[in-house]
Amino acid sequence: MADHAIPHFANDAGVSAIHIGAREFMCVGAKPPFDHPHVFLDMGDEAEIICPYCSTLFKFRADLHADESDPAGCLWKTPAAA
Template sequence: MAEHSTPHFHNQPGVSQIRVGAKEFMCVGALPPFDHPHVYIDMGASNEAVCPYCSTHYVYDPALRGGVDPAECVYHPTQVAAA
């Protein structure tokens, strides 16, 4: 099965800001089963956005080239929160 074509990010660590190298992505909140509805965020002409569900502040950083900082905030479909 292919990975997501749109990057998916989570904020399981609970950081106040996540830098992303993409202006269009999905926010899943925390890791399942504590995730919120997976929402598509498009920054458009802006360089930042706030998730309407979890209030994570995303900031665009073109140097990341599609990546994310902190790196553990990339969501993989097989991830679940530790009990």
């Protein structure tokens, strides 16, 4: 079992690039109900990657934590099960 959660990021503001502190993450497009299929993205050794669904450019920034983004507010948290 994984020892950490994979962060999910959304681009509701429609910005061209989101700086994040994780190299492995999920892009959801926009927050539900306007999301696209949740796609796992892995930058590997690269510093940026483009989502194949929404074309958002994600750029890694080492000064951010895995659950932080610039602009702020792009992290999407999965609702807890009832």
